[in-house]
Amino acid sequence: EDQVTQSPEALRLQEGESSSLNCSYTVSGLRGLFWYRQDPGKGPEFLFTLYSAGEEKEKERLKATLTKKESFLHITAPKPEDSATYLCAVQASDYKLSFGAGTTVTVRA
């Protein structure tokens, strides 16, 4: 069964304090790994798709990387508006999408 584990569960950062979120996965035939941002009471917002080990994607203060067993989401010099829950998901060969439980990031000014 496909599994996605995110760590840490929660992360409290000072504004400007860079950090990384981890997503480890086991999946049968990875089609893609996805990162989403979710604000309270809202639907997930698409951030990145990664398809193969070694791939990297960047968007503003966020950078996602992928290895054969895990992905990292790096937040560089975060701002309070980066506070959210970040979700990682993997799509297997059968097209099913499996999500992790998420990492809740709080950035204090």
Place this chain on the structure above:
Amino acid sequence: DAGVTQSPTHLIKTRGQQVTLRCSPKSGHDTVSWYQQALGQGPQFIFQYYEEEERQRGNFPDRFSGHQFPNYSSELNVNALLLGDSALYLCASSFGQGYTEAFFGQGTRLTVV
């Protein structure tokens, strides 16, 4: 472009009742997937509709059923509601069965009392 729209936004139902949730996909998308998200958890895949057929299904009982219409919009039906069905129900749309760019709606918050 209105993006993915879901209705209603909130719903309160009594245990044992039936409920229908609706989803309109983003313009240009033809695939709709449904998810259940309990508080503090990641979304759990319910099923995916493509070309008006259920293509994939997660570990949900037959009480959960769906439909996709020719205009690609979709419905999620839940029968014999249980207290444990209380959750945020999310709809995601994409083009084709892959998730190259899957967009989620705001969700429907279902409370079963």
